[in-house]
Amino acid sequence: MELSVGKIFKGDRVIWMVLMFLSLLSLLIVYSATGALAYRVASGNTFKYLLRQVGFLSAGIGVILLMVNVFPIKLYSKLALWAVWASIGFLMFAVAMKGTQFVSTSGRTLNFFGVTFQPAELAKISLIIYTARILGKRQKTKGDLWDAFKRILLFTGAICGLIFISDFSTSALLFATIMTMMFAGRIPLLYLFSVVGAGIALIVVIYFTADILPSSFGRVQTMKGRIERFADKDASTKQGITQADYAKLAIYSGGIFGKGPGHSDVANYMAAAYNDFIFAIIVEEYGLIGGTVVILLFLIFFFRGVTIVRRATRTFPAFLVIGLTLVLVYQAMINIGVSSGALPVTGQPLPWISLGGTSLLFTSVAFGLILSVSHQNQKNQEIAEQPLMIKAPDEDYEIENEETSK
Known part of the structure; x- marks a missing residue:
């Protein structure tokens, strides 16, 4: 049984254990x-969302197993450009059809x-x-690095710009990930600092002009309001809780050991308790110990990602794991x-823990890619450790060789 499970759940075993705990x-x-x-939506059926989460987690694990056992890594490299263009198409459609029957009022x-999904996840x-x-193909010369920088920046600007219209935090998250990948890919710091500086300047301009920008420009007013409430604690209290x-109340009341599973009070009146603020509910119920365990699980995952990168024998899989682990x-x-309370309010779920949806399924794709690279590393190592099979010389050949020498 142990062998059969090992043949199915391929890749880094520590990451698989982290996924099971999460x-x-x-x-x-x-x-x-x-x-x-x-009670508000499902007539008090408390098992509805539990079963929903079981379904999404099971589907996510199924996606990971399919990717690790069936599809080769090189396939994703071939499909990368097509996927990027498809993403741009979906994002443009979301901007153009915002508020219609095909796109939510938020545009996300x-x-x-x-069938619903968020194009930003794709x-x-x-x-x-x-x-x-x-980055994997252009590493030899300075000209290669400059060409890589231009190509990546072109698509990063287009995609992050389109996402920014409806979701600033996801746009910033993706931008930071790509910048870090280019840093790891030896793109000159001058190029990176120039882009980061331009991005910061743009954000500053948008922040100070948010009040005069039209509503079609995006959620800039919401972004500005959240930053101001974060910076000015007293002003936020005047607008109510x-x-x-x-979230702060939940963390404070959790203490060191927590109130126990299912004993959260804050979850009863906080709208995003199961999504954007789920970590606060974890601390309330399981205390500082539970919150520390969650952080440790993601730190373990990060260090296992670093290990997979170090063992990679090719550049594309290495850069792929860097990007996915970081995001x-x-x-x-x-x-x-x-x-x-260390950061302004944003709409980012806690990976693999928050209530499932397309975000969880695309997170499973990320884990599937990482584990696929890990499995490929293991196969490469097994091949490298195999002794060279030297065939014993044939006796007829030896006799013929001796007669020829005579």
């Missing part, structure tokens, strides 16, 4: 945090015949794969930072 924690905390939502979610994975492909305040760790840091 899955268990996800089911416990989602069931607890969706109680109030169940597409709806095709009852764009994140696609752009990281494309960046890894370009916010979700950020509830998941960055996202977890943002969610934890927002819940604890």
Whole structure:
């Protein structure tokens, strides 16, 4: 039985263990945090969202297993450019059809015949794969690096710009990931600092002109308001208790050991308890110890990602794991930072723990790619460790060789 499980769950075993622990924690905390939502929406059926989360987690693990066992790594490199163009198409459609029956009023979610998904999630994975492909192919000369920088920057600007219209935090998250990948890919610091400086200047201009910009420009007013409430704590209290305040209350009341599973009070009146602020509910129920365990799990995942990169024998898989590991760790840091009050409020779920949806499925794609690279590394190592099979010389050949020498 052990051998058969090992043949199916291929790749880094530590990452698989991290996923199993995160899955268990996800089911416990989602069931607890969706109680109030169940009474508001599902007529008190508290098992509805638990079963929903079980379904998404099972589908996510199925996606990972399919990717690790069936599809080769080189396939994703070939599809990278097509996926990027598809992402741009979906994002442009979301901007153009915002508020219609096909796109939500926020502009984040597409709806095709009852099937919903967020194009920004597809764009994140696609752009990281494309960046890894370009960096992997252009590493020999300064001209290669300059060409790689131009190509990556072109698509990064287009995709992050389109995402920015409806989702500033995801745009910033993806931009930071791509910049870090290019730094790891030996792109000159002068190029990177120039882009980062231009990006910061643009954000500053948008912030100070947010009040006069039209509503069609995006959620800039919301972004500005959140930054101001974060910077001016006293002003935020005048507007009433916010979700950020509830999150702080949950963390404070959790203490060291927590209130126990299912005993969260804040989850009953905080709207995003099962998503954007789920880390606060974890601390409330499981205390500082539970929150530390979550952070340690993501740190373990990060260091295993570094190990996979170091063992990679080719550049594309190495850069791919760098990008995917960073985007998941960055996202977890943002969610934890927002819940604890260290960062302004954003809409980033905690990877693999928050209530499932397209975000969880695309997270499973990221894990599937990382584990696929890990499995490929293991196969390469096994091949390298195999002794050279030297065939014993044939006796007839020896006799013939001796007669010829005579």
